Amino acid sequence: MYKLYWAPGSAAMAPQAVLEEIGAAYEPVRLDLTAREHEQADYRRLNPNGRIPTLVDGDFVIFETAAICQYLADKHADAKLVPTEHPLRGRHYQWLTYMTNTVQVEFTDWFHPDWTFADPAQQAALKLATEPKLYRTFQVLDDGIGSGNCMLGSAFSLCDIYLAMMARWSRFLERPMWRWANIERVVGATYTRPAFQRMLQKQGIAWAENWGK
Structure with a gap:
């Protein structure tokens, strides 16, 4: 099972939406930014930059939002989140x-x-x-x-x-x-x-707050 370190409204929104799109099981681990949990030594061992998000896949750890998204899309190619043909x-x-x-x-x-x-x-x-x-x-x-x-x-x-x-x-x-x-x-x-809506719900983010409607 994947483990995603996240905080509401952060750059973890995209990887979490991808996880919802591909339907993979994952454990969301919320970090309290106010308490500076992302700067603690335990987390920095996973992500030396102390930034969010970070994804753990077994013994493999990956950070940087786009890299996480691309990694998940490549592992779950059946979700077709990346085109297979050029251009x-x-x-x-x-x-x-x-x-x-x-x-x-x-x-x-x-x-x-x-x-x-x-x-x-x-x-x-x-x-x-x-x-x-x-x-x-x-x-x-x-x-x-x-x-x-x-x-x-x-x-x-x-x-x-x-x-x-x-x-x-x-x-x-x-x-x-x-x-x-x-x-x-x-x-x-x-x-x-539906997948994006599930991500918003799990992050506690309302539609009106996000899209200005």
Whole structure:
């Protein structure tokens, strides 16, 4: 049985949604961020960065959200969360990497400017400068989606799960992600999937809190 270390609304949303999609048995281990449980020595032995999530599969331990999602999708290929044929598989890699390496980096600067600067004035300046950069990434995503209900057209994939997770994070922005029509359509479709709804319920997250409706 898998073991997933998580916290509500964190980057563990995507791996937990994947676990629900593939129907695998797993033990969710909630970490109390307020109590700094993710910084404790026992957890750092699993994830030296002290970040969430971490997945344990027997003797194998893996961290980084996208890596966990891809690992699970590869192990449970029958769930078809990753395209098997190119060029669609290549497009999947492009968007998943873009969201992790570009969009998520900007979200990190916006949510945690204190990780970069100790001075409050510099923190405020970084947050202010990051917001328009986030909007530019949203536009790139929206332009790339097209007219389907999934990021890859009609093929539901890890990319849709990752996008839906980020949409929740954007709710604090002046222009959250649902202000972009294609993103709104794709994320709306993802949020209605039974597996995604189960993940939200298990994390104690309400639809209205997430999608701004």
